[in-house]
Amino acid sequence: MRFTDLFKPYFSVANLLLLTSLIYMMFVFDWSGSTVAAWVQAVGSVAAILVASEIASRQGREQAEMSNNKNLVIFDGLGQLAQRAVRVGDGLHTSTITGTLEMSLSLYSGLKRNFDSIDILALPVPELVDPVCTIRDSLQRLERDVSFAVATGIQEKYLLERRYAIDVALIIWAKGQIVEARAHYQGCTGDSIPSSLRFKEIVKNLLAKTDEDQGVK
Structure with missing residues (x-):
């Protein structure tokens, strides 16, 4: 003042x-x-x-403004990384059809390194810790499972499994949590839908998509 x-x-x-x-x-x-x-x-x-x-x-006031601008850059960077993780994860079905699953695997490895390099204690708000760790863990599991699927030739079988849908759903859910945390940080009203219901709806939609792909094949 x-x-x-x-x-x-x-x-x-x-x-x-x-x-x-x-x-x-x-x-x-x-x-x-x-x-x-x-x-x-x-x-x-x-x-x-x-x-x-x-x-x-x-x-x-100047220091507070600089800190606020820095935090907004962090929010935007996390949002872009999370969106990229969603896009890569949700695109595995297409990768299997086009034969580019191994290329998708390299994208997973790069994204995982990006999230591994994030300093949890340096995040602007504590609400970001859970979604960042969730994406990090999901990417680790996806990288491991896709690598095994490629090595053993069971790519299509893996993509029809529930664990794949859940890991991708977790990334989508975590991305939404990052967007909501940014809105709260700027004083905006976030989504009124409980996180558990949003996650269940995401999983339901992904499983429906998996069943649809299986029916097509």
Whole structure:
């Protein structure tokens, strides 16, 4: 808060009384040399304190703004990484059809390294810890399972399993949690649907998609 904010609104009873008191003191004040010197020194000291307070307040506001901008960049970066993880995970079905599953596996490995490099303690808000760890763990399982599926030639069988749908659903859910945390950070209202219901709905939709793909094949 700025020092000048203390006097807002400027046209108030308190400010009028303060101004009247200052004018009154000017007329009744003893203007002898020693008294004036003492008052000048006192006023100068008060002015110096007020200036120092204003400088400190301004520096605090600038630091807070820089910190806020940095946090927003972190939120946006996490959101982009999470969206990429969702896109890669949800695209495994297409990768199997087009024969590019091994390429998708390399994308998983890169995403996993990105999430492994995130410093959990440096996240802007504690609400980001759970979704970041969730995506990290899901990517680790997907990388392991897809590697095994490719090595043993059971890609199509793996993609029809429930564990694949759950891991992808976890990534989608975690991405939504990151978006919601950003909204809360900026003072916006988040989704009113409970997290557990959202996750169940995501899993249900993915399993339905898996059943549909199986029917097509």
